[in-house]
Amino acid sequence: MIGVALHGIRRHFTTPARRDVLDGVDLAIAGGEFVALVGPSGRGKTTLLRILAGLDTGHQGRIDWPDGPPLRRAAVFQEPRLVPWLSLLDNLLLVADRAAEPRARQLLAAVELAGSEAAYPGQLSGGMQRRAALARALLVDPDLLLLDEPLVSLDHAMAGRMRALLADHWRRHRPTVLLVTHDLHEAVALADRVVVLAAGAGRVSLQRRIDLPHPRDPDDPRIDAIVTALLHFDPGLAVEEDEAADRA
Numbered sequence: 001m002i003g004v005a006l007h008g009i010r011r012h013f014t015t016p017a018r019r020d021v022l023d024g025v026d027l028a029i030a031g032g033e034f035v036a037l038v039g040p041s042g043r044g045k046t047t048l049l050r051i052l053a054g055l056d057t058g059h060q061g062r063i064d065w066p067d068g069p070p071l072r073r074a075a076v077f078q079e080p081r082l083v084p085w086l087s088l089l090d091n092l093l094l095v096a097d098r099a100a101e102p103r104a105r106q107l108l109a110a111v112e113l114a115g116s117e118a119a120y121p122g123q124l125s126g127g128m129q130r131r132a133a134l135a136r137a138l139l140v141d142p143d144l145l146l147l148d149e150p151l152v153s154l155d156h157a158m159a160g161r162m163r164a165l166l167a168d169h170w171r172r173h174r175p176t177v178l179l180v181t182h183d184l185h186e187a188v189a190l191a192d193r194v195v196v197l198a199a200g201a202g203r204v205s206l207q208r209r210i211d212l213p214h215p216r217d218p219d220d221p222r223i224d225a226i227v228t229a230l231l232h233f234d235p236g237l238a239v240e241e242d243e244a245a246d247r248a
């Protein structure tokens with residue numbers, strides 16, 4: 001299992017304006033841990049995820065991999081990033097070899113895309129594409145799974161089923177997961193730990209361990225109680241909660 005320790009991660013952008021987006025993030029994630037990173041728009045969540053994915057190398061600070069670097073890193077970003085001229089099935093097989101086809105079909109069925117294997121991304125809704133991107137990430141059996149609001153445009157029921165799929169995959173395979181979400185309920189329902197980025201400071205302002213046993217019932221009232229406690233700590237998170245409720 002792959003743990004990671006971030007020490008004093010800083011990211012400064014100069015355009016369009018000079019700005020310290022991350023200003024000394026310290027965060028250690030244990031191998032096999034499921035961490036949710038929350039906070040309103042613009043606090044640098046995606047930037048941190050891109051740094052961990054190896055896509056943003058303009059940061060300062062140190063990233064340690066105490067168990068060695070991840071061998072299979074997978075990421076799902078807000079935009080699905082599928083190759084437009086390949087079918088869904090071929091998009092999945094891009095990250096694996098042909099022998100993985102039965103598993104790829106199985107995963108497409110698990111994200112409720114059975115029957116769409118031959119479709120091209122442009123023929124599908126944004127939500128369908130996002131589910132395909134999730135299936136593609138799971139196909140590589142990642143040891144580090146980075147998720148940037150992967151369920152954001154899905155309807156309430158579908159998002160619930162995809163959350164259950166993700167939770168089930170994590171329990172069986174135990175990848176190390178960092179999930180960025182605006183949805184506090186989602187964060188508490190899934191994660192071992194919720195990490196809040198501070199408003200305007202670019203640093204971790206709160207970490208809260210979620211000691212509820214897995215598998216979790218999303219209707220467990222203890223989840224709402226923890227969400228209320230987090231909102232009490234950082235009322236800025238409430239705006240995002242309202243938006244999540246509107247989307248549902």
Ligand SMILES: Nc1ncnc2c1ncn2[C@@H]1O[C@H](COP(=O)(O)OP(=O)(O)OP(=O)(O)O)[C@@H](O)[C@H]1O
Pocket residue numbers: 013014015016021039040041042043044045046047048
């Ligand atoms: N390549 C870039 N160049 C300049 N500024 C950037 C770049 N990438 C991100 N930023 C800025 O950094 C800030 C943080 O962006 P980031 O996407 O990491 O926030 P976030 O917390 O993930 O927001 P959201 O929840 O809306 O996705 C924003 O003000 C954004 O405009």
